[in-house]
Amino acid sequence: MKRELPLADVYTVLEPGPVVLLSTSRQGVANVMTMSWHVMMEFEPPLVGCVVSETSHSFAALEETGECVLNVPTVELADKVVSCGNASGRTVDKFKAFGLTAKPAAKVAAPLVGECYANLECQVRDRQMVTPYNFFVLEVVKAWHDPAVTRPETLHHRGYGRFMVAGREIVLPSAMR
C-alpha cells in the first residue's frame, strides 16, 4: 500500500506543521513519542530539525543510535497520539499498549508506525545544538507514503490538549516551491 515518496517531496509532508510520532529502536526495544517541534531545513537531501526533550526515553535512544523514523498520523489516530504523549517508554511498551504496528524500515533499525500515512526514515546528521537546545538535525534517507491520502487530515497542536485538524485546501499562483 505504501509507496516510496521522492526525497525532494518530503517537505510537503512536514511543512504544514503536523504532530508526528517519532519512533526509535534501542537494544531491540522499539519506542515511540509524540512531537510537534520540528522544522524543514533543506529540500534535498531533506534535512529536518527537531527538539526532543532530554527527559524523554526517546532522547537517549536517538542519542545512542542516531536513528529514528518520523511518522505522520491523521485524525483517526488522535487518541493514540495523545496516549503516546502521556506515557513514557521507560515503563510502557507503547506499540503494544496503544495498538500500534511496528514495521521494519529499509535503512534504519527504528520501526515504521504502520498506521501512519507517511513515514520518514532518518539519521542524525548534526548534533552541535543538542546542547543546549536538545535540537537534532536529521537527514531523511528514505520516505514512504500512502498515495491514496492526498489531503491528509493531520493534527496540529495548539496546547493543553487542543488540536487543530487540517481543513480545506486552497491553491494559489505561487512561484515558491
Added chain:
Amino acid sequence: MKRELPLADVYTVLEPGPVVLLSTSRQGVANVMTMSWHVMMEFEPPLVGCVVSETSHSFAALEETGECVLNVPTVELADKVVSCGNASGRTVDKFKAFGLTAKPAAKVAAPLVGECYANLECQVRDRQMVTPYNFFVLEVVKAWHDPAVTRPETLHHRGYGRFMVAGREIVLPSAMR
C-alpha cells in the same frame, strides 16, 4: 484591539505550523517575507528557530539588525501572503505594493504587520547555525494577539501553491503542555 499575549503562550501560536510573515527594518526601510520553516525550541522565554534563505533581502536585514517580527496571517490574507513570497524587497516596497500596514513594535525596530492576528517581536539569540543552515535562533521578547481570534484560520504550506487552511478543533485529555 490587539492585546499582549503572555510569553508562556507563544508556542500555541506557532506550534500548529502556520505560514508566517517575517518583517524587518533596515536603515529605516521595512520589508516582509513569507516563511514556513520555523520551530518552537523553548517555552519560556520563548525561543523560535527559523530558516531564512541567504539569497533573500530579509536575510541581510536579519543578519545586520538582529531583529524581526513574526506575524501570523489568516486565510483572508492568502493573496498577500503569496505575493510577499513571490516578490523581493530589493525591488518592491511590499507593504505599499500589497496593502499591508506597518505598525510600530514595542521592543524592536521591525514593524508589526497590522493585518495579522498575532505578532511576535523577536531578537536573534544564537547565530551558530546560520552557517551552514541559514538557521537563526530567535527569542520572542514581546507578543501581541487579537483576543477575538480564538480559532485562527491559519495557512499551512503544502508546496507549489497548495495551502491547507486550518480546520476544526478537537480537545483531547492530554497531559502535555
